[in-house]
Structures are given as structure tokens and as C-alpha cells.
Amino acid sequence: MTWSEERVTTETVLWLKGKGWEVLAVHPPDGQGPFVVFRKPIRNRNERSSYHPDVVAIRPDPKFGLRVLIVESKGVESDLSSDIEKIEELANDNFALRWIVFKLRRVEGFGLSGFDYEGMTGIPVSDLPIQFLFAASGPVAKYRTFKIRDFDAEEIIFEDV
Numbered sequence: 001m002t003w004s005e006e007r008v009t010t011e012t013v014l015w016l017k018g019k020g021w022e023v024l025a026v027h028p029p030d031g032q033g034p035f036v037v038f039r040k041p042i043r044n045r046n047e048r049s050s051y052h053p054d055v056v057a058i059r060p061d062p063k064f065g066l067r068v069l070i071v072e073s074k075g076v077e078s079d080l081s082s083d084i085e086k087i088e089e090l091a092n093d094n095f096a097l098r099w100i101v102f103k104l105r106r107v108e109g110f111g112l113s114g115f116d117y118e119g120m121t122g123i124p125v126s127d128l129p130i131q132f133l134f135a136a137s138g139p140v141a142k143y144r145t146f147k148i149r150d151f152d153a154e155e156i157i158f159e160d161v
Helices: 005-018 078-090 093-102
Strands: 022-026 055-061 065-076 130-137 142-148 150-158
Touching: 005 022, 005 065, 005 130, 065 093, 065 150, 078 093, 078 130, 093 130
Parallel strands: 065 130
Antiparallel strands: 022 055, 055 065, 130 142, 142 150
């Protein structure tokens, strides 16, 4: 049995919360999400000038203060190919990755935890604490996690309950 993309997204959010992630944003299928990641304009391409992840979550990280998880989900795994291409592009887009860190920066006087943006400017983009997860359903629900520029996936499989 397969799930709808909406159910995969919902189940993923619940799973992330159970693993200690704080979900910042959910972008429903065919909807507008609150977490937009800008990218540099691309000439001669009729594409958005931004990424709209399905789910954005954070959790504490001892080295950087935060770890960010960007999730793309589909109802079935075979539909993930366009999302995988999009995430590969994002993972190699220095401007967009720095935008994520900037967007989640610590703001003085607000008491919110966040990145030390100025302190992270010298960190290579490949070392930023940003991870990616792909979620889809099939005979079982599947979650595949990726680190920036390391697309050899660790596959985590959950039975449909």
C-alpha cells in the first residue's frame, strides 16, 4: 500500500518530532511553504529563483549550535527523481546554503537560539550542518538521509503501521 504525499509528509513530521527535531516549516503539496531558500538567478531557464522544501527541521548540534534538516517527500519513491535533482542542486549551491545559515542566524535581544552567522562565514560550505532527507512510501515507508555532497544514502525503512 502506498500513501499520498500529504500523508508521507505528515508521518515524516511526526517521526522527526519523535527523534527530537523541531519542525520549523511544512510546505504542503501544491501549497506555499513559509521557508523559502533563495538562489542566484539562472539565465535562460524558466525556473523559480528559490527552493521550497517540504519540511524544514532543526535540532541542537554541539559544534554549530543547530543542525538543519531539509526534507523532500513524495507519495511513491519513483516520483522522487525530480526532488533528488533539486536537492543535489541545492546541496551544491553555495549561495543558497549560506542563505539557510543566514536565515537561521542568532538575533541579539530575541533570546532565540540560532547560528553564529558571522562565525560560520569561514566554514567550508561542505561542512555546514545541513542535511537532507527524502521520504516516500511503498510497501513500507522509506526515509533516505543525505549529507551535503555525500549522496551515498543511509536508508532507514519503517513498516507501514
